[in-house]
Amino acid sequence: MPLSPDRAAEGLAEKLWDFWRGYRRNKGAVFGLFFLIILVLIAVSADWITEFGPMDTGIGRPLQAPSGRYLMGTDDLARDIFSGVVHGARVSLMVGFTAALTAALIGVIIGSISGYFGGMTDDLLMKFCELFQSMPRFLFALVIVVFFGNTIWNVVVVIGILSWPRTGRLVRSEFLHLRESEFVMAAKGIGMSSARIIFRHILPNAMHVVLVTASLEVGAAIITEAGLSFLGAGDPNLMSWGRMLYNAQRFLRTAWWLAIFPGSAIFLTVLSLSLIGDGLNDALNPKLKRIKR
Amino acid sequence: MLWGVDVWRHARDTVRSMYAYIARRILEAIPLIVLVLVMNFVILHVAPGDPVFLFIQGGGGATEEYVAQVREMLGLDRPLGEQLLIFITNVFRGNLGFSHFYQRPVIDIIAERIPITLLLVVLSTILAATAGIILGVFAGKNPYSLVDRVNTVVAVFGYAIPIFWFGQLLILAFSIYLNILPTGGIPSRAMGGGSFLDWVRHLVLPVISLGVIQLALTARITRANMLEILGMDYIDSARAKGLKENTVVFRHALRNAVLPVVTVISVNFAFQLTGAMIIETVFSWPGLGRMMFESVFRRDYPVLMGLLIVMSVGVVVVNLITDLIYAYLDPRVVYE
Numbered sequence: 221m222p223l224s225p226d227r228a229a230e231g232l233a234e235k236l237w238d239f240w241r242g243y244r245r246n247k248g249a250v251f252g253l254f255f256l257i258i259l260v261l262i263a264v265s266a267d268w269i270t271e272f273g274p275m276d277t278g279i280g281r282p283l284q285a286p287s288g289r290y291l292m293g294t295d296d297l298a299r300d301i302f303s304g305v306v307h308g309a310r311v312s313l314m315v316g317f318t319a320a321l322t323a324a325l326i327g328v329i330i331g332s333i334s335g336y337f338g339g340m341t342d343d344l345l346m347k348f349c350e351l352f353q354s355m356p357r358f359l360f361a362l363v364i365v366v367f368f369g370n371t372i373w374n375v376v377v378v379i380g381i382l383s384w385p386r387t388g389r390l391v392r393s394e395f396l397h398l399r400e401s402e403f404v405m406a407a408k409g410i411g412m413s414s415a416r417i418i419f420r421h422i423l424p425n426a427m428h429v430v431l432v433t434a435s436l437e438v439g440a441a442i443i444t445e446a447g448l449s450f451l452g453a454g455d456p457n458l459m460s461w462g463r464m465l466y467n468a469q470r471f472l473r474t475a476w477w478l479a480i481f482p483g484s485a486i487f488l489t490v491l492s493l494s495l496i497g498d499g500l501n502d503a504l505n506p507k508l509k510r511i512k513r
Numbered sequence: 514m515l516w517g518v519d520v521w522r523h524a525r526d527t528v529r530s531m532y533a534y535i536a537r538r539i540l541e542a543i544p545l546i547v548l549v550l551v552m553n554f555v556i557l558h559v560a561p562g563d564p565v566f567l568f569i570q571g572g573g574g575a576t577e578e579y580v581a582q583v584r585e586m587l588g589l590d591r592p593l594g595e596q597l598l599i600f601i602t603n604v605f606r607g608n609l610g611f612s613h614f615y616q617r618p619v620i621d622i623i624a625e626r627i628p629i630t631l632l633l634v635v636l637s638t639i640l641a642a643t644a645g646i647i648l649g650v651f652a653g654k655n656p657y658s659l660v661d662r663v664n665t666v667v668a669v670f671g672y673a674i675p676i677f678w679f680g681q682l683l684i685l686a687f688s689i690y691l692n693i694l695p696t697g698g699i700p701s702r703a704m705g706g707g708s709f710l711d712w713v714r715h716l717v718l719p720v721i722s723l724g725v726i727q728l729a730l731t732a733r734i735t736r737a738n739m740l741e742i743l744g745m746d747y748i749d750s751a752r753a754k755g756l757k758e759n760t761v762v763f764r765h766a767l768r769n770a771v772l773p774v775v776t777v778i779s780v781n782f783a784f785q786l787t788g789a790m791i792i793e794t795v796f797s798w799p800g801l802g803r804m805m806f807e808s809v810f811r812r813d814y815p816v817l818m819g820l821l822i823v824m825s826v827g828v829v830v831v832n833l834i835t836d837l838i839y840a841y842l843d844p845r846v847v848y849e
Binding site: 347350351353354355356357358359360362363364366367368369436439443446447450451452453462465468469472473476479480483486487490491494495 | 545548549556557560561567669672673674675677678681682684685689696780783784786787788790791794795805806809810812814817818820821824825828829832
């Protein structure tokens with residue numbers, strides 16, 4: 221049900237507790253959240269945890285296997301892999317969350333307009349959505365990044381712009397369903413503006429879809445960024461997980477640690493985000509709630 | 514009751530409406546292709562710098578006459594609208610520009626490598642979809658069983674693993690540690706390779722790493738469909754007739770559960786294609802992906818732009834074809 225702001229503030233703590241009770245039931249989701257929190261802490265304190273900078277070359281012998289001093293070994297330029305993995309978390313989390321936020325914003329705007337107004341607007345926007353969904357998005361991202369310069373911001377913006385369709389579609393279908401409900405009829409009946417109905421009344425009820433999709437989009441964006449860096453189109457000034465895998469490719473035969481650690485970092489991060497998505501769905505989806513309680 | 518003439522009429526009408534449907538779908542695809550081209554054009558012109566230098570790559574050594582010549586040849590001195598028209602006409606004529614690195618027209622370089630990439634894409638799509646359907650059917654038939662749990666793990670795994678890292682892991686395990694499969698490349702005649710078995714050995718790892726997402730997707734969709742369909746009335750009535758459980762599942766339910774997989778393959782095609790391009794880099798597979806990788810490295814803009822155009826148009830065409838196949842397979846599609 222739509223909440224007026226004052227009532228929402230009043231019941232916020234209660235709502236959060238309610239949410240947590242639904243969320244913690246999913247053990248995988250709790251693990252995912254735990255892992256993500258640890259990762260954020262690592263990313264924030266990267267400079268204090270590591271002895272060497274991620275770009276510092278010649279800190280020891282090149283291609284050393286993991287040891288007490290070099291936890292994850294060193295690469296061909298004798299850079300510390302551990303430092304790279306820790307600092308790479310910053311890049312991946314930053315890209316993942318910013319790109320997903322961008323995608324969610326675009327998706328919510330297009331999806332809600334499309335679903336609320338329907339008709340021609342809907343047809344046109346959905347054709348547009350289809351175009352975005354069917355095109356080779358990774359290649360688009362790659363070409364744009366190469367043409368516009370491979371800075372981290374270009375990477376973020378491109379991934380964000382190319383990933384809105386999933387959110388857009390889901391928000392649209394929620395709106396299609398919700399605009400027929402009685403509270404929307406009532407709001408229309410008392411002459412409320414479309415913008416107010418969309419943002420104050422329908423959107424809060426469709427928010428669970430946005431959140432669940434966003435958590436998946438964060439993971440997808442992290443993989444896309446890694447893919448771009450893996451092809452040498454990432455930001456050359458930052459150490460990212462994809463870039464480390466790109467570097468590992470040439471030394472697979474001699475130095476397995478170059479590939480294992482950054483790759484596991486991507487896998488575990490994206491896995492956690494997907495588990496969190498499941499948990500959010502369990503806790504927020506009103507349809508599931510009714511069945512369970 | 515239908516008499517001969519009616520049957521004939523009905524068939525004629527169906528065929529007519531089918532042609533109309535095909536024609537309409539093709540007509541719908543054309544604006545989509547033009548829109549894709551416009552987007553390519555926009556990228557080219559919004560990108561920083563004079564577009565003419567994108568075509569002559571840096572242009573450090575180019576004389577002013579040469580720059581002017583290229584500019585005129587590409588129509589870059591004309592108004593923007595006219596340029597767009599020239600751009601689109603050139604694409605439809607198969608003129609995608611010239612790569613100074615390869616010293617050849619871009620379209621030729623791309624055409625040469627398409628089959629090598631498609632081999633990877635098609636094989637992995639077919640194998641992964643088949644495996645996914647089998648997994649999905651058994652998982653859907655016995656929810657919460659061991660197979661179902663395997664299915665869940667595959668789905669999560671397929672979503673979270675970057676395929677290029679999965680490829681590297683496979684190389685580490687099978688080519689380096691166990692040493693039973695090649696690390697990459699395609700069989701070479703000169704080295705005495707090229708037999709069927711040799712091709713299989715080279716294809717195994719790239720096909721598996723490329724297929725993992727398709728497998729996860731297909732399995733998940735098939736499972737969901739299977740669960741839904743097995744709860745339907747016609748399945749109950751098939752069971753009530755005393756049909757064997759296997760007949761009910763594999764003859765009655767499977768058919769309808771598999772149909773949406775066609776759509777999944779279609780929607781996922783662009784993704785598989787770009788996935789193949791990354792996988793090629795991991796396995797030194799000499800197709801479009803490797804060329805893309807090298808072109809990113811060399812900043813070979815005409816090749817990258819050409820690739821983007823060919824790929825995006827190719828995806829529209831493949832989606833069109835799968836739509837038509839779907840309409841053919843599913844009698845419920847109304848050719849309105």
